[in-house]
Amino acid sequence: MKLSDLYPHLLYQFASEADLVKAIGEISTAFTTERHKIDQYLKDPRLVSAYTAFYLTTNIPKLEAVMNFLSIEKREELKNVQLIDVGAGPGTFSLAWKELIGGESVMLESSALMREQAKKLMSGLYGIEAQFKVTDAAKPKLLLFGHSLNEMGVEAGLKYIKENNPQYVWLIEPGTKEVFQMALEFREEMLKLNWEIQYPCLGNSKCPMNGSEDWCHQFISVRHNEEVERLTQLAHRDRRNLPLTVFMFERKKVNHKNSEARIVRVMPKTKFSHEWVVCLNDENLKLEKFQLPFKLNSKSEKKSIEALLAGCLIEFETDKSLEGYRRIRLISPE
Numbered sequence: 001m002k003l004s005d006l007y008p009h010l011l012y013q014f015a016s017e018a019d020l021v022k023a024i025g026e027i028s029t030a031f032t033t034e035r036h037k038i039d040q041y042l043k044d045p046r047l048v049s050a051y052t053a054f055y056l057t058t059n060i061p062k063l064e065a066v067m068n069f070l071s072i073e074k075r076e077e078l079k080n081v082q083l084i085d086v087g088a089g090p091g092t093f094s095l096a097w098k099e100l101i102g103g104e105s106v107m108l109e110s111s112a113l114m115r116e117q118a119k120k121l122m123s124g125l126y127g128i129e130a131q132f133k134v135t136d137a138a139k140p141k142l143l144l145f146g147h148s149l150n151e152m153g154v155e156a157g158l159k160y161i162k163e164n165n166p167q168y169v170w171l172i173e174p175g176t177k178e179v180f181q182m183a184l185e186f187r188e189e190m191l192k193l194n195w196e197i198q199y200p201c202l203g204n205s206k207c208p209m210n211g212s213e214d215w216c217h218q219f220i221s222v223r224h225n226e227e228v229e230r231l232t233q234l235a236h237r238d239r240r241n242l243p244l245t246v247f248m249f250e251r252k253k254v255n256h257k258n259s260e261a262r263i264v265r266v267m268p269k270t271k272f273s274h275e276w277v278v279c280l281n282d283e284n285l286k287l288e289k290f291q292l293p294f295k296l297n298s299k300s301e302k303k304s305i306e307a308l309l310a311g312c313l314i315e316f317e318t319d320k321s322l323e324g325y326r327r328i329r330l331i332s333p334e
């Protein structure tokens, strides 16, 4: 999404780039150090517009990155789905859905100013009317909380699910420890309601990170266009390497293979091997340390192995179980 395409459709026109950068700083403070003032930005057209210019543009690529965590078959299945974008803000994930899948969406958003901004963007950029009411019952629904469950809380989130009866529920939230705690609470409630976990857990048993100092989160590496890159540099914010808390639930039974493991942490390489902490399902979910010797991989495999980040899935064979870790061979990625 190019900023120059977006600017004419903001609710507030910034006098200068410096004014925009200042407003981005104010929102960022509200998101981090002044959480008690979190809803203030939703009442000010200047801050809603700054959110749109900065966070909408830098959050949009997250959808594609998160989709890449899924199999090709699953991505195909989702093409026929209606998105219910809960806490849509200016329509970040609805726009991403439109760009990526070409699909339709409904936005459920409590802030009148955000709805106004979303409306202006949809009509300005695509000439279409923003939808704020769920009507089409025929299509399967994917209910997505994009950086919104942490603002509304678990109870309000579950209420949206009950009211809309979706087939899929996704969280794409900030990758912080606090958000992970909330996501765990949400996970527990979803399991009680008989939902299946598609991502990141490879089973429904107790999370091995529950109660630990560490927390499960993912990393994605995204690229922005030049205008957006410039804005992130002026705002002194890294929006390329993003920690996320992603969860995907679905109604249908999900089958995970015993030979699969989810990378939860990429450790520094040793002289002769890659090392990861992974989560796998061995009757129950558990954490293990995996070691993959360089010598087991060809040059062509090296690139895809180097690109593995926390959140990626690997398929493996055990070479040797040793004290405190397991030496493996990769089946995929190849």
Ligand SMILES: C[S@@+](CC[C@H](N)C(=O)[O-])C[C@H]1O[C@@H](n2cnc3c(N)ncnc32)[C@H](O)[C@@H]1O
Binding pocket: 042, 055, 056, 059, 086, 087, 088, 089, 090, 091, 092, 093, 108, 109, 110, 111, 114, 145, 146, 147, 148, 151, 152, 156
């Ligand atoms: C950080 S913004 C995220 C916007 C957008 N989804 C994104 O990822 O860029 C959180 C949004 O959630 C909305 N929100 C908070 N509580 C809500 C609730 N109970 N119902 C609907 N929207 C809510 C806020 O108004 C705000 O627009």
